Amino acid sequence: MNSLHIVLAGLLGAAGMAAFTPEGLPRQKAAPTEQAVPALSQSEPTDTTKTGGRASRKKKDKSKKEPAAARVTMKREVNRATLSQRSEEGNNVEVVxxxxxxxxxxxxDMRMVGSSGTPLSSSSYIGFDNVSFPFEGNIRFKASNKMGTVVYDREVRFEVNEPGRWTLRVDL
Incomplete structure (x- = not known):
């Protein structure tokens, strides 16, 4: 058993010594050599039609975008605010x-301000009636958190550019 340990130790020692010989050390990188690159003359046309094709297409698509039919421009102390069109006929915005x-x-403390129309707030309906488009609205109110321990001042601003019956859904 002792001889086996001696043989293994000898082999490991020889392997370790081999790493320190010039053949076992990693080689250093040679200095880069200069290569001659032929220069293009001014008269030769270069093909630039395929460079950045996908990126330029995306930029063009973004610039062609039409204004949104309706969008929420600002929200404060609100998890989500979405605008959806219920029908293309009509001229009101309901707030849920x-x-x-x-x-x-x-x-x-519900305060509703619109660029046109009449703000209405009752026990069954909150919204703006008889609006003209494009319409900009601002809704401010106070509501407590889900535990009922803190009251937050909440606000939502929105724009509607196309006529119809719209619903602004505000999730607290």
Whole structure:
């Protein structure tokens, strides 16, 4: 058993010594050599039609984008605010405020300002009637958090560019 240990130690020692010989050391990289690159003359046309094809196509698509039919421009202390069109006929924007999947109709200190139309707030309907498009609206109200421990001042600003019946859904 002792002789086996001696043989293994000898082999490992020889392998370790081999690493320190010039053949076992890693080689250094040679200095880069200069290569001659032929220069293009001014009269030779270069083909640039395929360079950046995908990137330039995306930029063109973005510049052709039409303005959105409706969009939320700002929200504060609100998880989500979305605008959806219920029908193409009509000229009103209904506001639905949701908290934990339940529609809230009794929010505190509700202030609604629109660029046109009449703001209405009752126990069954919150929104703007008889608006002219494009329409910009601003809704501010106070509502507590889900635990009912803190009251936040919340705000949503939005724009509607196409006529119809619209619904602004505000998720707290």
């Amino acid at each position: 405020i949701m908290s934990a999947g339940v529609a809230l109709r009794d929010v505190e």
